Amino acid sequence: MRATTLSLALLTLCACTPRGEQQPKTDPQADATPATDTAATGSHAFKDAIDAGDFAEHVKHLASDEFGGRGPGTPGEDKTVEYIKAQFARIGLQPGNGSDWFQTVPMVETTADEASASMVATVGGATQALKFGSDMVIGTRTGQAQVDIKDSQLVFIGYGVDAPERQWNDYAGIDVKGKTVVMLVNDPGFHAGDAKLFDGKRMTWYGRWTYKFEEAARKGAAAALIIHDTEGASYGWDVVKNSWSGPQYDLPAKDDPAPRVSAQGWITGEAATALFKAAGQDLGKLRAAANKRGFKPVPLDATLSLALKSTSVEKSSRNVVGLLPGSETPDEAIVYMAHWDHLGTHEGETGGDNIYNGAVDNATGVAAIIEIAEAMRKAKVPPKRSTLFLAVTLEESGLLGSKYYVAHPVIPLDKTVAVFNLDALSPVGKARDITVVGQGSSQLEDLLKPLLDGQKRKAVGESNTAAGYYFRSDHFNFAKAGVPALYIDSGTDLLDGGQAAGDAGGKDYTDNRYHKAGDHYDGANWKLDGIVQDLEVVATMGTNLANGGQWPNWYAGNPFKAARDAMRPAAAASAPPAAK
Known part of the structure; x- marks a missing residue:
């Protein structure tokens, strides 16, 4: 999740017409174009029900070298979205955006000149040069061809959080306009393990790097740097480096008017420690101070100068939208979603393999929604409500495809019943549990429980709550807008090996394949029966809701409930009955 690929020209597409005022057709086969692309569908005979072989076939295609790592704005995008479209059409879905299978997402592609990027700290007349990739990564979201910041005062700003409802403001008593703020990743209380500060080890929205950069911009900072540490970020420096190298994507300012600093990025913990020491400060002691109420920002006896050249090009990418119309209330819809993009191809890398295939992240999610779509479309009784199958772009660049969809929904949000997000499913076999990321959020969990009971399984929360996974995938844009969303992940208490085997598998993926070129499809070792079991549960939930x-x-007390109540005041106090 979080970055992109080499830059190539994207084919110009017609603007999509939102379907907000239209009523979907009630015949599921009306206007459904049959798939004729044999390269996309091949000779594989797909089954009606959710099937491990069918699932594997989709993943193999999407994660093949031919697709080039599915980078937005590359030939890999064209292959990817056409494959998804062909599968939706083969199944018998209708185009979901009026008469169009695609929703065009405008984007600005910015590529930094990494070789010439310069960041120099000056402390007591001496300079420390920070090298792109090994010491820091830096970029701009402003669209400027040249960013020059000279002798900007460095200020340690703790966690960079201003949360009035928690009586916490790391910016209290200081004006950071024109300065460079340096801050910690995650939340206050995290490194100290203090459950009384924010949510302790469980990351809140304030712990995400996206929030921190936005808040720095709102405060007027010229630049913002996050100090990396593996525990706080839940991933190593190589993930940061890979994600921030190459082209970076944003929505145009007119579609995303949030303020932006001139430059934003990360520095390694080692580089930050050395810089703070030269400035007469102990980063360890400052970290401890930042975890206590009453923390005050600390101006450093140091300045930062940086020069960054970038090339920005306005392009577009595509969400793929397929519709299964409802037979009775087609204007109400359940949404199944997954992001199709990954990190593409990184030219110039050593080691032989420079294609970031993204088999688990997130060819598995796309295969999942295709399988669910086929099962629901081939059901003997068509659903009463519509079901929308949404494959979004630019998740790795900050959830941009879903952000654009939520701002331009083809089904109005107050008519969107629920969202099911499928992202990076684990091919590790059957488990005694299923992971609900952000457990304790919505009444969708009440509908999930009886179905899991029938499988003699249980729902558990994510084991690493510090990672903030709930804020790192596309359902979050729907949640912020108020639409109840369930983000499930594979279980970890495996039938074969128990919790120890599940934890070991997760660690192995994070350490060796997540956002790396090694995220390949591995048919010899993947166990897909657990994923099939999970998808059967999620598909049944959607059918029951439909x-x-x-x-x-x-649930009461959830921060997103107010938005849902505002859009559906008559239903604000209603609770759904248990699923059958």
């Missing part, structure tokens, strides 16, 4: 008329809400 036929049962429920309007799930967020």
Whole structure:
């Protein structure tokens, strides 16, 4: 999740017409173009039900070298979205955006000149040069061809959080306009393990790097740097380096008017420690101070100068939208979603393999929604409500495809019943549990429980709550807008090997394949029966919602409930009955 690929010209597409005012057709086969692309569908005979062989076939295609790592704005995008479209059409879905299978997402592609990027700290007349990639990564979201910041005062700003409802403001008593703020990743209380500060080890929205850069911009900072540490970020420096190298993507300012600093990036913990020491400060002691109420920002006896050349090009990418119309209330819809993009191809890398295939992240999620779509479309009784299957772009660049969709929905959000997000499913076999990321959020969990009971399984929260996974995938844009969203992940208490085997598998993926060129499809070692079991549960949930008329809400006290209540005031206090 979080960055991109080499830059190539994208084919110009017609602007999509939102379907907000239109009523979907009630015949699921009406206007459904049959798939004729044999390169996409091959000779594989797909089954109606969710099937491990079918799932593997989709993943193999999407994660093949031919697709080039599925980078937005590359030939790999064209292959990817055409493959998804062909599968939706083969199944018998309708185009989901009026008469169009695609929703065009405008984007600005910015590529930094990494070789010439310069960042120099000056402390007591001496200079420390920070090298791109090994010491820091830096970029701009402003679209400027040249960013020059000279002798900007460095200020340690703790965690960079201003949260009035938690009586916490790391910016209290200081004006950072024109200065460079340096801050810690994650939340106050995290490194100290203090459960009384924010949510302790469980990351909140304030712990995400996206929030921190936005808040720095709101405060007027010229630049913002996050100090990396593996525990706080939940990934190593190589993930940061890979994700921030090469082209970076944003929505145009007119589509995303949030303020932006001139430059933003990360520095390694080692580089930060040396810099703070030269400035007469102990980073360890400052970290401890930042975890206590009453922390005050600390101006450093140091300045920062940086020069960054970038090339920015306005392009576009595509969400793929397929519709299964409802037979009775087609204007109400359940959404299944997954992001199709990954990190593409990184030219000039050593080691032989420079294609970031993204088999787990997220060819598995795309294969999942295709499999669910086929099972629901081939059901004997068509659903009463519509079901929308949404494959979004630019998740790795900050959830941009889903952000654009939520701002331009083809089904109005107040008519969107629920969202099911599938992202990076683990091919490790059957488990006694299923992971609900952000457990304790919505009444969708009430609908999940009886189905898991039937499988003699249980729902558990994510084991690493510090990673903030709930804020790192596309459902989050729907959640912020108020639409109840369930983000499930594979279980970890495996039938074969128990919790120890599940934890070991997760660690192995994170350490060796996540956002690396090694995220390949591995047919010899993947165990897909657990994924099939998970998808059967999620598909049944959608079918029950499509036929049962429920309007799930967020649990009381959830920060997204107010937005849902505002859009559906009559249903604000209703709770759905248990699923059958």
